[in-house]
Amino acid sequence: MASRRAVRTLADVSAEPDASRVRPAAHEVVLAGVTREPLDVAAHARLVERDAAGAVVTFAGVVRDHDHGTSVQRLEYVSHPSADEIVAQIAREVAEAYDVDAVAVTHRVGPLEIGDCALAAAVSSAHRAAAFEATSVLVELVKQRLPVWKRQVFGDGTTEWVNSP
Numbered sequence: 001m002a003s004r005r006a007v008r009t010l011a012d013v014s015a016e017p018d019a020s021r022v023r024p025a026a027h028e029v030v031l032a033g034v035t036r037e038p039l040d041v042a043a044h045a046r047l048v049e050r051d052a053a054g055a056v057v058t059f060a061g062v063v064r065d066h067d068h069g070t071s072v073q074r075l076e077y078v079s080h081p082s083a084d085e086i087v088a089q090i091a092r093e094v095a096e097a098y099d100v101d102a103v104a105v106t107h108r109v110g111p112l113e114i115g116d117c118a119l120a121a122a123v124s125s126a127h128r129a130a131a132f133e134a135t136s137v138l139v140e141l142v143k144q145r146l147p148v149w150k151r152q153v154f155g156d157g158t159t160e161w162v163n164s165p
Contacts, residue, residue: 023052025125031104032091034083034148039108044122048102053124055131059139061119063112071155077109077118080147090141098134100125105138107146 030047041060048056065072087105095103105121112118121138125131150162 025099026050026101027095028102029088029091029095030102031106032088034079034087034107034109036108036110039106039117039120041117041120041122044104044106044120047104048122048124050101050124052126053101054126055128056122056124057131057135059119059121059135060117063114063116063118065114067152073153073155074111074113075153076111076151077148079109083147086146087142090138090145094134094138094141098125099130100134103138105142107142107148109148
């Protein structure tokens with residue numbers, strides 16, 4: 001059984017501003033939502049680039065070809081109608097809690113093939129530590145709170161719904 005590593009939550013964050021900045025962090029959400037279109041992590045990074053940002057951290061959640069030792073052929077994500085609003089809320093919470101300049105995050109829904117990007121995120125900040133931590137928490141919160149259900153199609157043709165109530 002795999003153990004889950006401890007992930008800091010928003011409640012753990014100290015919102016002290018970075019004294020090295022000339023201007024305070026912008027705490028801006030530039031993109032947040034759910035789409036059926038292919039995701040471009042580099043485009044997310046470009047959206048969050050700022051002159052004050054010395055770090056841009058990105059994350060690509062990519063569809064892999066296996067799950068729990070079983071071959072996966074493809075999958076499909078289905079979302080609740082509130083998914084866009086929830087992604088936006090998570091992005092706002094992270095942007096406000098961390099000393100970051102900008103946040104962009106999108107989850108893809110619909111049919112996805114192996115290698116497709118299912119979750120793209122980018123965070124910019126004056127320093128790498130804040131950008132890395134904010135990105136990590138952003139991804140974890142999306143995984144925990146976003147109302148999406150995943151249908152996996154296995155190599156033998158069987159299917160499984162994951163996160164389905």
